[in-house]
Amino acid sequence: xxxxxxxxxxxxxxxxxxxxxxxxxxxxxxxxxxxxxxxxxxxxxxxxxxxxxxxxxxxxxxxxxxxxxxxxxxxxxxxxxxxxxxxxxxxxxxxxxxxxxxxxxxxxxxxxxxxxxxxxxxxxxxxxxxxxxxxxxxxxxxxxxxxxxxxxxxxxxxxxxxxxxxxxxxxxxxxxxxxxxxxxxxxxxxxxxxxxxxxxxxxxxxxxxxxxxxxxxxxxxxxxxxxxxxxxxxxxxxxxxxxxxxxxxxxxxxxxxxxxxxxxxxxxxxxxxxxxxxxxxxxxxxxxxxxxxxxxxxxxxxxxxxxxxxxxxxxxxxxxxxxxxxxxxxxxxxxxxxxxxxxxxxxxxxxxxxxxxxxxxxxxxxxxxxxxxxxxxxxxxxxxxxxxxxxxxxxxxxxxxxxxxxxxxxxxxxxxxxxxxxxxxxxxxxxxxxxxxxxxxxxxxxxxxxxxxxxxxxxxxxxxxxxxxxxxxxxxxxxxxxxxxxxxxxxxxxxxxxxxxxxxxxxxxxxxxxxxxxxxxxxxxxxxxxxxxxxxxxxxxxxxxxxxxxx
Numbered sequence: 001x002x003x004x005x006x007x008x009x010x011x012x013x014x015x016x017x018x019x020x021x022x023x024x025x026x027x028x029x030x031x032x033x034x035x036x037x038x039x040x041x042x043x044x045x046x047x048x049x050x051x052x053x054x055x056x057x058x059x060x061x062x063x064x065x066x067x068x069x070x071x072x073x074x075x076x077x078x079x080x081x082x083x084x085x086x087x088x089x090x091x092x093x094x095x096x097x098x099x100x101x102x103x104x105x106x107x108x109x110x111x112x113x114x115x116x117x118x119x120x121x122x123x124x125x126x127x128x129x130x131x132x133x134x135x136x137x138x139x140x141x142x143x144x145x146x147x148x149x150x151x152x153x154x155x156x157x158x159x160x161x162x163x164x165x166x167x168x169x170x171x172x173x174x175x176x177x178x179x180x181x182x183x184x185x186x187x188x189x190x191x192x193x194x195x196x197x198x199x200x201x202x203x204x205x206x207x208x209x210x211x212x213x214x215x216x217x218x219x220x221x222x223x224x225x226x227x228x229x230x231x232x233x234x235x236x237x238x239x240x241x242x243x244x245x246x247x248x249x250x251x252x253x254x255x256x257x258x259x260x261x262x263x264x265x266x267x268x269x270x271x272x273x274x275x276x277x278x279x280x281x282x283x284x285x286x287x288x289x290x291x292x293x294x295x296x297x298x299x300x301x302x303x304x305x306x307x308x309x310x311x312x313x314x315x316x317x318x319x320x321x322x323x324x325x326x327x328x329x330x331x332x333x334x335x336x337x338x339x340x341x342x343x344x345x346x347x348x349x350x351x352x353x354x355x356x357x358x359x360x361x362x363x364x365x366x367x368x369x370x371x372x373x374x375x376x377x378x379x380x381x382x383x384x385x386x387x388x389x390x391x392x393x394x395x396x397x398x399x400x401x402x403x404x405x406x407x408x409x410x411x412x413x414x415x416x417x418x419x420x421x422x423x424x425x426x427x428x429x430x431x432x433x434x435x436x437x438x439x440x441x442x443x444x445x446x447x448x449x450x451x452x453x454x455x456x457x458x459x460x461x462x463x464x465x466x467x468x469x470x471x472x473x474x475x476x477x478x479x480x481x482x483x484x485x486x487x488x489x490x491x492x493x494x495x496x497x498x499x500x501x502x503x504x505x506x507x508x509x510x511x512x513x514x515x516x517x518x519x520x521x522x523x524x525x526x527x528x529x530x531x532x533x534x535x536x537x538x539x540x541x542x543x544x545x546x547x548x549x550x551x
Contacts, residue, residue, distance in 0.1 A: 004050040007108030007140045014221060025052050030232070037229045038284060049228070050142035056231040057152045060166075066158040067122045069147035075118055076146070085113040090133075091120040093169075097130035098216040100137050102223075111146045112137050118150060123157055127316070128171035134215035135167065138227055141220075163295075165235045165302075168211075172315045176305035178208040179351035181239060183301050186348060188290055189243055190433070192250035197347040199258045204351070206264055210242040217271040225280040236295050240287035245271055247286060248278050301350075308352030312551065327358060335365060335543050336389045341427055345385065348433055349399055350421055353383060356549035364544045369518040371499065374546065379405045381548040383421075386504065388512075388521070389543045394535040395428035398504045398512060400495050407497040414503070418494030424505045424512055426534050434510045434534065510534045518544055 025042060027033060042048040080088070094116065101109050115136050120126070136153055143149035159166050168174040182204055185193050196203045214223060230237045249270050258266060274283070309315065327343045334342065346354055361384065362377035378384055382403040389395050399422060406417040425433040496503040505511035511524040512534060522538045 002047040002050075003144055004047055004142050006145065007104050007111060007143070008046075009103055009105040009108075012103040012220075024048070025055070033232050034229075037232045038288065040225060040228065040281070043225055043228060046142070049224070052228075053139065053142050053152070053231065054148075057155050060155050060159050060164070061161045062155050062158040063160050067151070067154045069145075069151040071122065072115075072118055072147040072150040075121060076114060079117055079121055080114050085110050085117070088113065088117060090116055091126075093120070093126050093129045094133055095128060095130045097133055097212065099133040100216055102137055102141065102220040104137060104140060108137075108140050111140055111149070115140075115146060115150050115153065119153060119157070122154065123169075126157070126169045128174050129167065129169050130174070131167055131211050131215040134223070135227075138220075138223060141224075166230075170315075172306055172309055174211070175208075175314065176302055176309055178204070178210065179305040179309075180298065180301045181210045181242060182207040182351045183305075184239055184243060184298075185246060186350075189246050189250070191254075192246045193347070195250055195254065195258075196263070197344060200263045201261075203347055204354070206267070209264055209267065211238070213242055213245055213267065213271045214238055217268050219272070219275060222274065222280045222283060225284060229284065234295070236298050237287070239298065240290055241283065243290060244283055244286040245274070248274070248283070252277055304350075305352045308355060312355060314355075332358060334360070334387065334545060334547075335363070336387045336395060336545055337427060341395075344427075344431065345397070345399075345425070348423070348425070349383075349385075353549050356551055358385070359548040359550040360545065361548045362544075362546040364518060364541070369541075369544075371502070371516045371518060374502075374518060374544075375404055375407075375497070378546050378548075379403060383549060385547040387543075387545040387547065388514075388535075388541055390521075390535060390539040391542045392536060392539065393428060393542075394426070394539065396424065396426045396512070396535045398422065398424045398495075400504065402495065404495075404497055412498075414496050414498045414501075416494065416496045416503075420494070422494035422504070424510050424534055434505070505534075514541070514544075 025036070025048065027036070036042070042052045090113065099109075099112055104112070112133060116133060119132070119136075126132075132153070135156070136149065139149050139152050140146075143152065156166050157169065168177055185196075185207060193203075196206055200206050214226065218226070226237065226241050246267075249267055252270065253266065278286075327339060327346055332339055332342060337345070342358060346358075361381060362374055367373045367377060380403065383399060383401045384404070385397065385399055387395070387397040401419045401421040402417055407415065409415060409417065423433055425431075494504070500516050502514040503511065504514075510533070512521065513523070514521045519541055520539070521541055523534045523536070
């Protein structure tokens with residue numbers, strides 16, 4: 001075999017999938033590289049893949065002082081000595097994660113531990129990096145020796161390009177990535193998310209496994225194809241593939257009985273045995289078929305989630321607060337929804353706010369049917385949750401991302417504001433959540449006047465100058481039209497308020513209108529999206545509540 005075969009057990013490797021054709025990679029254009037990576041240009045030639053990995057990793061911008069192969073040769077004897085590496089404890093930052101053997105031979109399996117221990121010596125700032133063992137094991141298949149593999153991993157860890165995030169190295173980064181994944185599942189895998197909420201006592205704990213699915217459970221042929229694209233396109237590829245895995249799991253397992261205490265194990269088992277149902281090519285095809293999924297969105301979500309964790313002092317590993325803890329049965333009382341229904345709503349909201357507990361701000365039973373009192377009790381809180389029960393016993397509501405005081409920016413005009421995280425929902429007679437129409441159906445953004453008919457009950461909107469320039473100043477990842485390349489007229493059509501009425505929605509063609517007396521309301525419903533109306537077209541309000549989020 002070739003010079004990169006030292007650590008490979010070829011009896012485990014699928015040799016039939018390997019081509020002996022001599023191929024070279026000469027292109028340097030990023031767009032062309034993306035296409036070749038996605039197509040698997042170097043996937044069937046072991047030597048070519050090794051050379052491509054070396055080339056791509058060598059081009060990663062790194063810190064000035066980054067340990068190289070010579071450093072490894074100097075320190076490995078001091079750190080390991082004559083001891084068997086398998087007898088040495090691994091650093092805490094790998095968090096007892098799996099050390100996959102993939103297609104490594106005995107020497108390769110031992111080399112993984114040696115390299116981990118040497119990296120711990122050279123990177124004392126790493127505090128949490130459970131993906132590291134898998135990454136080392138994978139790269140050893142395409143390395144001439146341990147020192148070369150060490151150098152390549154060090155370059156990935158030492159990347160100093162702020163726009164090129166490669167691997168989580170702290171608990172804060174890891175935890176916020178899990179929250180971000182939960183946000184993305186909530187948005188792009190709603191059917192799977194609904195299943196997770198139904199069968200899991202702690203859905204956030206299930207999603208915290210997402211990196212393990214990739215760097216631990218996936219077979220060698222799959223993670224190698226993902227890594228091909230990862231080295232070219234970066235971290236977002238990992239989210240894409242994890243979402244695709246969840247979609248396939250839902251497709252295969254939907255309708256089958258599942259227990260809450262086994263859902264994590266069920267997903268892990270599905271990923272381990274994925275070859276029975278999905279090929280690597282089909283998995284990547286599914287991952288890249290996910291629409292409206294930008295690096296900007298991921299960065300904003302990540303920033304917002306990290307900030308929320310920092311504000312709560314969650315920067316080192318501890319027990320994650322789950323939805324059942326956030327909505328305490330003994331402390332929660334609503335005249336509209338039950339504890340279970342509130343927990344269902346909590347599973348829909350952005351992860352950083354799921355850390356908070358619900359706080360009742362306004363109820364018509366106590367504060368009366370006054371729009372001015374509605375505003376006075378709701379202002380100063382961001383986000384808020386609107387709940388409505390009609391006299392016909394219908395229950396609907398909205399998650400509102402922005403402080404109601406923003407309505408004053410339009411002066412006396414009815415102006416729209418809010419962000420793309422807003423959504424409307426229905427709980428009775430049956431549960432349904434409706435996303436913002438432009439996010440769910442981006443093709444409508446180019447429809448001009450048609451879009452305005454679906455999502456614009458009034459003509460005035462906020463100017464872009466009212467949007468903060470620093471996205472980290474505001475915990476909302478969808479700040480402006482520029483993040484989605486949408487027309488400015490469709491940028492902020494989520495919520496509006498004046499002294500005469502409140503308007504919320506546009507989600508999947510749904511919009512909610514409340515009159516000033518808070519006794520009457522109506523809905524608009526666009527049949528384009530083949531969904532059920534939010535509630536009756538015209539209705540009388542029995543009870544209205546506004547909830548805030550308490551730390």
